[in-house]
Amino acid sequence: MPEKVLIYSRFPKAMMVRIGQRYDLMDAAGQPPSEKFTLDQLAAVRAMITAGGTPLGVAMMDQMPALQAIVCYGTGYDGVDLAAAASRKIAVGNSPGANSSSVADLAMTLMLAVTRRLLPADAYVRSGSWSSAKPSPLMKPQPGNPGRRIGVYGMGAIGRKIAARAAAFDMDVAYYSRSRHDVPWRYVSTLEALVDWCSVLMIAVRAGADTHHAIDAEMLRKLGPDGYVVNISRGSVIDQQALIAALADNTIAGAALDVYEKEPHAPDALTAFPNVVLTPHIGGHTVESHLAMQDCVIANLDAFFAGKPLPYPVS
Template sequence: MPIPLLVLMPIDPERLERIAAAGYAPHLAVGPEARAEAIARMKDEVRAVLTNGATGLTAAEMDALPNLSIITCMAAGHENVDLRAARARGIPVTHGPSTNDISVADHTLALLLSTVRRIPQADGAVRRGAWMASREPRPIVFGKKLGILGLGNIGRQIAERANRGFDMEIAYHNRAPRPEIPYAYMPSVTELAEWADFLVIAAPGGAGTRHLVDASVLHALGRGGYLVNIGRGSIVDSEALAAALKGGTIAGAALDVVDGEPEVPASLLEAPNLVITPHIAGRSPEAMMATANLLIANLDAHFAGEPLKTPVAMPA
């Protein structure tokens, strides 16, 4: 019999079909009401949960699923899964690192070029018949300074593209320096922003990074600086960013993630110097299928009693 899998995050039909073909029975429960109803109705059936970093899984929800034996996260993030609760219950958690790195890094450069060169705004102006009025000079990207907040797998790929393709100077800020990396390490986000022409956020979410990019960091980035966020929306103080865009504290921004998404603050949407996409950086066909395949590999390993492919390290 197919193993019941409670799916708490939006997922496309192609990956659902792949999961079902592998011997699992996915049950979609997206949104608070559907989630609560499904947990109550299927509490004795559910043996596995599929979620992601933004959606997470609480201790109370784990308590309500007595036969839950594994929690899987579709992508790399797992910040809203209560790991301490999972550990206390002996429930392993897996995630999907390195499945969408290439796609996210590609999208980051697209966002950077779009905001610096104001591509969406120029396209809209031409469509409104304002060809001549939209021909303002825009800065170049080649040879500029790129600061990266979070030099993990995705951050490194962004750095390589920017350095090799655009001859950009790279610096980064992490929780700790990485001596094996040939780029300059900055001891604080503020110092990184002061140095950079463009600041890219590729850090994970969670309490430790919430609103790490605030008004003071944006002020350090400065009037000629641009912000790109493909990490987690919670890292940026949205109201501070909206004020910085409106007041000219920074020149522009591009976001693929927003705190509280899919709801977007009206103050951000009103900013003409903002480019925004709906959390699609990792949504290439290749990356999406890779996440499904890794999810299945982890589930197969778990239910066969074999070592997990990509377990999340549990807190002590």
């Protein structure tokens, strides 16, 4: 009889099909599990699957006294209270690097879209302004890629792939992270110095207390009126209200975001700017990435139920 596994976050059913072929899934569909299942059912749960950004703290863990494994679908795990899990001897796993290529691809797509003003260009054609030769200040020539200074904040699996892609576009690449890495790109010793140097800031750092609102009003001023910010990491890294203010007064040239402080992101002041490109947190949303993430989830669950250490643990 297959082992039971609680699905804590809301996932499209298609993402759970392969996992459901191996395990008896208790799908909470993003609702509080206590509203979907009895206390006795929750008390028997030994393993759960969650999206890394979904808050998962002490109160939830206490509802599942038999819980021994939290498996994150994806690379992130910022929503999990790791200290609480450790104190309860709950193993936490994720899918490291499984979606790094697709996220890096989207980062470059967003960068190109915002710096080349593809959305205003698309609107210019669709509105008939091009065919009627209507002047548009948004269609004036923009700086190209050769020589553009790309600053990568975070040099993990995704940051490395972004840097490699940017270098292939003949861009000048530098990075800042908590430690220096053996990579061919220039290391900058502070985030402030990186932001001051670059013309496009690529945010690829993990979310956490040390990165919360790391990009604030002062950082955006350092980025300057010709600078762009691209975020494919977590919305918490940018002070979103400061970003809106910086866009409103032309402190920076533009922004491209796949992640937000609150998701899903509803239309607001941020969505009204023509120099902003927005996508609905789809960085890792490719067929190949989902298969790789599911492979990691299955491997972690298989190992746990076999009494072995998780092959992809969060340290």
